[in-house]
Structure formats: structure tokens, C-alpha cells
Amino acid sequence: MENPNSYIHSNIAGLVTLLEVSKNAHPQPAVVWASSSSVYGLNEKVPFSESDRTDRPASLYAATKKAGEEITHTYNHIYGLSVTGLRFFTVYGPWGRPDMAYFSFTRNILQGKPITIYRGKNRVDLARDFTYIDDVVKGCIGSLDTSGKSTGSGGKKRGPAPYRIFNLGNTSPVSVPMMVGMLEKHLKIKAKKNFVVMPGNGDVPFTHANISSAQKEFGYKPTTDLQTGLKKFYDSFNLEKD
Numbered sequence: 001m002e003n004p005n006s007y008i009h010s011n012i013a014g015l016v017t018l019l020e021v022s023k024n025a026h027p028q029p030a031v032v033w034a035s036s037s038s039v040y041g042l043n044e045k046v047p048f049s050e051s052d053r054t055d056r057p058a059s060l061y062a063a064t065k066k067a068g069e070e071i072t073h074t075y076n077h078i079y080g081l082s083v084t085g086l087r088f089f090t091v092y093g094p095w096g097r098p099d100m101a102y103f104s105f106t107r108n109i110l111q112g113k114p115i116t117i118y119r120g121k122n123r124v125d126l127a128r129d130f131t132y133i134d135d136v137v138k139g140c141i142g143s144l145d146t147s148g149k150s151t152g153s154g155g156k157k158r159g160p161a162p163y164r165i166f167n168l169g170n171t172s173p174v175s176v177p178m179m180v181g182m183l184e185k186h187l188k189i190k191a192k193k194n195f196v197v198m199p200g201n202g203d204v205p206f207t208h209a210n211i212s213s214a215q216k217e218f219g220y221k222p223t224t225d226l227q228t229g230l231k232k233f234y235d236s237f238n239l240e241k242d
Contacts (some may be wrong), residue, residue, distance in 0.1 A: 015071060021065050023079040028083035028150035029164075032143050034054035035069055037089040037129070037169065038062035039173065043047040047210040050087070050165045052178075058204050069165065076163040080152030084143045085160070087207045088209030090128030093229060100131035101176065105183055106237055109191045117176055118198040125175040126198065127206040131168060132224035132232075142218030169209020170222045182227050186234045191216030197221050 017031065022031050040048045042056040042078055057063040072083045092102050105115045148162035177193075183193055198205070214220035224232075 002148075007061050007064045009059070012067055012071070014199050016122055019072065019081065020074045022130065022150075023075055023152060023154050026153050028079070028081055028152050029149055030084070030144065030147035031072070032084045032086065032140060032147060033068070033072065035085040035087045036062065036065040037055055037087050037167070037209065038067045038204075039068075039069065039087060040207070041204065047208040048167065049089075049210040050145075050167060050213055066135065073163055076161055078157065079155060080157035080161045081149055081161060082148050083148040084142060084147050084164045084166065086140065087165065087167045087169075087209075088136060089129040089131045089166045089167065091131050091133055091136050091206055092233065094233055096133070102179065102183065102233065103237075105180060106187065106234065107189070109183060109187055109189050112192070114192040114194050116178070117180065117194055117196045118203070120198055124205060126175050127173040127175045127208075128179075129171065129173045129209050130179065130206045130226045130229070131170040131222060132226075134228035135170065135222035135224055136168050139166070139214060139218075139220045143214070143218055154196040164217070166214040166217065166220075167209040167211050168214060168220065168224075169207070169211055170224075171209055171211055172225065173206060173208045174226050176219075179226060179230070183234075184229050186231055191241065227230070 010093055022029055039054040039062055041058045044050050045052055055065055058067055075081045076083045096103055108115050113201050120126055135190055151159040151161045209219055
């Protein structure tokens with residue numbers, strides 16, 4: 001595990017700083033923040049629903065996001081902050097994080113470097129519920145528009161306030177090798193692949209979102225499939241190179 005303190009600094013200390021500012025504001029704002037599908041950890045029931053257990057994280061990152069959910073609940077309960085946590089499922093797209101698999105795979109394939117593809121037990125392919133950034137943004141806006149008001153002011157609670165958790169996913173998991181095949185099609189280059197058994201110390205074999213709650217509450221409906229989203233990413237990747 002590299003630089004574990006960075007997760008604590010960003011996902012816990014940073015979140016508490018935001019909550020402290022919010023609870024002391026006049027009036028208090030509604031808070032919408034990014035949790036993660038990683039909180040489902042070792043849960044084997046699919047698709048993942050907001051009511052599923054989240055007490056078995058598989059990584060420190062997941063543990064800090066779960067801690068964030070508990071901390072935001074505390075601020076909601078004590079200070080009357082309206083809080084909505086959004087569990088993002090493998091967000092991808094233009095101008096994304098360079099450390100994400102789709103991004104690093106693209107860079108390495110173009111440079112002729114091999115890529116490492118992890119597999120689960122018994123050589124089972126890993127699968128992710130890849131969710132395009134535009135769909136996630138729509139979900140963020142929808143959750144904010146329906147968040148409800150905070151009930152406190154200046155750190156004093158005057159009544160109960162909404163506390164909500166929603167999944168924001170695409171509901172269509174795709175295996176990592178299939179995702180690589182889509183990249184190969186867009187790049188017109190065959191990847192040099194190294195298949196490696198996934199270490200049992202920080203990742204999960206699959207993710208799959210149940211988005212029925214978000215659909216019901218604010219009409220969340222993802223519309224971008226992975227093939228289309230990767231094409232948009234590659235187009236932006238070319239612009240970055242230029």
C-alpha cells in the first residue's frame with residue numbers, strides 16, 4: 001500500500017473540513033459528496049443496493065469512504081445538515097484520472113508497452129460497472145436539486161434533515177478484457193497483454209449497481225454505453241496529446 005496517509009488526508013480530514021464549514025454557515029447548505037462503490041467491499045450479492053452491508057471493506061480507500069458515510073451521518077444527526085452521499089461506480093471519460101485502468105491502458109498500448117490485466121480466482125475475468133462522466137454529472141445535479149434543506153444554522157440544529165445515499169452506476173458490468181478489446185478497436189492497435197492473478201489485498205472481482213433508488217428520487221438514467229464512452233475518451237485523449 002503506497003502513501004496510505006493520502007487517503008486519510010483527502011477522504012476523512014478533507015471531508016470533515018468541508019462539513020465543519022457547512023455546519024457553521026448561515027444558512028447551512030445542503031451537502032452532496034462523493035462516496036464510492038468500493039464501500040460494498042466483499043459483498044457478494046449483486047447488483048449492489050444501498051441497503052446491502054458495507055462493513056467489510058477490501059481496501060483502505062474503501063474504509064475511508066465508509067468512514068465518510070458514518071461521519072456525514074453524524075453531522076446530519078447533530079447539526080441538521082442535509083447530506084446526500086453518492087456511491088460512484090468506476091467513473092470514466094475525457095480528462096479522467098491517469099491512474100485509472102482505461103487511461104493507463106490507452107497510454108501503454110499507444111506506446112507499445114504491455115498492460116497487466118488482473119483475473120480473479122479460477123481465472124475469472126474482473127468486471128466493472130463503468131459509468132460515463134456525463135451520466136454521473138447528471139446524477140450529481142439531480143441529487144442536489146432534490147436534496148432538501150438543512151435545518152441548522154451556525155452549528156445549531158433546529159430539526160431533522162434529509163440524509164440520503166444513492167448508487168450512481170451504469171447497471172451494465174463489462175469485463176476488463178472486453179473493455180481492452182474496445183480500446184483496441186478505437187486505437188487500431190493490438191495490446192500486449194499480461195494476465196495476472198489478482199492479489200487478495202485490496203480489490204474486488206466485480207461491481208454492479210442497482211440504481212432504482214436514484215431513478216425513483218430524481219430520475220437518474222445513464223445513457224452512455226462503454227463503447228460510446230471510450231470513443232469519446234479517446235477523442236479527448238488525442239486532443240490532450242496535440
